[in-house]
Amino acid sequence: MSAAKSIESCARFDYALSAYADGELDPDHALDLESHLVQCPPCFEQVKLLRSLRGSLRRAKPAACPDLLRARVAAAMAHEHARGAAREAAQAAQAADARPRLVHKGYAAALAVAAGVVFMMGVTRQRTAAPADTAKVDTKLDVDLARGESVEVLLDDLVTQHAQPLPPETTDPADLPRFDPFVGVPVRRPEFQSMHANFMGARVHTMRNRRAALLQYVVRGNHRVTVYLFNSRAVPVQKAQPILKPRVVRERPVYVGKINGYSVVAAEHSGVGYALASDLGDDLSTQLVLAAMQ
Known part of the structure; x- marks a missing residue:
């Protein structure tokens, strides 16, 4: 390969070396780049250097958790705790409403059946509606936290x-x-x-x-x-x-x-x-x- 053609080829692939070293280059571009690396020692050495730097960074002592991220995680945990407490309170209220009352013996069986139907309808409605609302809240919270981070x-x-x-x-x-x-x-x-x-x-x-x-x-x-x-x-x-x-x-x-x-x-x-x-x-x-x- 001529010197001029080699320089032109290196300039073509130089911008992608970092992404390749990180393993994030798409397969088609990676294949083209690897074909170039086989016949270009300078670019091959640069990829080795980049990978060595990445390895050194991975072995370095991790930084402490930033205060801002710590605060966001604490807020998310507090949100989950409050949501769990509200759910427990709602369940306790439902249990109080469902306490048995003294009724005439003749109506006991019919009332039991009716109560069972109403209870199942309420549980079904809660299972279909509550997760959707919860999912919306959780998704928005996750997106906000991810973007802030x-x-x-x-x-x-x-x-x-x-x-x-x-x-x-x-x-x-x-x-x-x-x-x-x-x-x-x-x-x-x-x-x-x-x-x-x-x-x-x-x-x-x-x-x-x-x-x-x-x-x-x-x-x-x-x-x-x-x-x-x-x-x-x-x-x-x-x-x-x-x-x-x-x-x-x-x-x-x-x-x-x-x-x-x-x-x-x-x-x-x-x-x-x-x-x-x-x-x-x-x-x-x-x-x-x-x-x-x-």
Whole structure:
């Protein structure tokens, strides 16, 4: 294979190496990539490095449960406890209503049969109606908890990737549209022209069952900036409110705060979520996010 053709082939597959190392590349693309790896030692070594990094991360000491997640789990448990107490109270009330009363002997058999029919109808109605209502409550609670947790995971992961950056998969902005199918939204490079920003590279990053495009910059000479672009319909930015404080800047809602000493800003525009971590101040970080959404 010629050098020029090899470079072109590597550029074609470079964006998919991370997903392949995570075992999340679809079979057709994985087969194409494996055919390339057989004849490309540099890409093969990069996959080995990515898998080694994943293994090291899995062996690392797990982080403590965040306070916000702990509070959500406690709220869910309290909800289940209250629902169980209400169900027990309803059953006790039904049992009290069903207590036997003294009746004329001649009517005892007929009343017993009628009571049995009414009781069975009530039980049948309760079994058909209550689970549906309970399922609605449980489903909504599960969805809200999952979405809130997704935002928290995304922000924690953003700060971790900013503090300990991995090498980019590409340094060519023209490769970013290839990330679209993995992330689920258009991935384009924010220019940050007024900030004297230099684009250093990008990669597709996997967070549990979500993916984001991770873009790296150096701003104003020596300040590193990490940007996540993600699908805000799957991970609503509004759920970041307990972690980040809401603001309205230039008539746009943004969420600003500090995580592990880094300035973190999140916002959403047209279904695309933006989350940024830097060692700049909150105001400059907010300006960068607003510039990214233009």
